[in-house]
Amino acid sequence: MQHRKFAILLSLFVIVPFISSGCVSKKVFRANVDDTATRVDSAESGIEANERRIGDLKDETDSKIAALEGRTDEAVKIGKSAASKAAEAQDAAARAARGRLLWSVTLSDDRVKFTFNQADLPDEARGMLDELCEKVKSYGKAVYVEIEGHTDNTGTDEYNYTLGLRRATAVRDYMHQGCGIPLHAINTISLGEGSPVKDNSTSEGRSQNRRVVVRVLE
Numbered sequence: 001m002q003h004r005k006f007a008i009l010l011s012l013f014v015i016v017p018f019i020s021s022g023c024v025s026k027k028v029f030r031a032n033v034d035d036t037a038t039r040v041d042s043a044e045s046g047i048e049a050n051e052r053r054i055g056d057l058k059d060e061t062d063s064k065i066a067a068l069e070g071r072t073d074e075a076v077k078i079g080k081s082a083a084s085k086a087a088e089a090q091d092a093a094a095r096a097a098r099g100r101l102l103w104s105v106t107l108s109d110d111r112v113k114f115t116f117n118q119a120d121l122p123d124e125a126r127g128m129l130d131e132l133c134e135k136v137k138s139y140g141k142a143v144y145v146e147i148e149g150h151t152d153n154t155g156t157d158e159y160n161y162t163l164g165l166r167r168a169t170a171v172r173d174y175m176h177q178g179c180g181i182p183l184h185a186i187n188t189i190s191l192g193e194g195s196p197v198k199d200n201s202t203s204e205g206r207s208q209n210r211r212v213v214v215r216v217l218e
Helices: 002-097 123-139 157-179 203-209
Strands: 101-108 144-150 186-192 211-217
Touching (some): 101 123, 123 157, 123 211, 157 211
Parallel strands (some): 144 186
Antiparallel strands (some): 101 211
């Protein structure tokens, strides 16, 4: 009987440590699994944050590229416009150099009041052009007419160039109809604000810079 009790006690001493060890191992395993899952979740959050940053950087880069492309296109347009204006002025100078100046009339704003931002010819301008047309008709020979539109420095370069051209064109049309000069014998250009005759810092100077110059050449 005593031997049997001793055997049972011995078995308990052997089994209990194994059971205890198994419970501890399970707890450690679960702790390791939980820690690994936490690390995975943290890594996934970091990846998502990086993806968002990459997306934001891509959008920002695309926006900057689009802005640069827009500036490049604008620079090309400005360059082409400047080249066209220079070519017009050079051609006009070459043609004028081949002829002898007969008459010159300046329709400046201090003498001829153009309406603001308008190209319609005032009555004073029409009267001066009528006198010039009479001279051309009485001359009796073919002539070449050079018409230049000028402005002051108020406004942008493009605005002033366009306004100068509109007013010069209005003078061209009037001389074509009133003098009978063929359009191919009239050259019309705009120099915008680029060729002032007076200081633009004063009202008087600006009024004289706003002008249309008409030259009749043989």
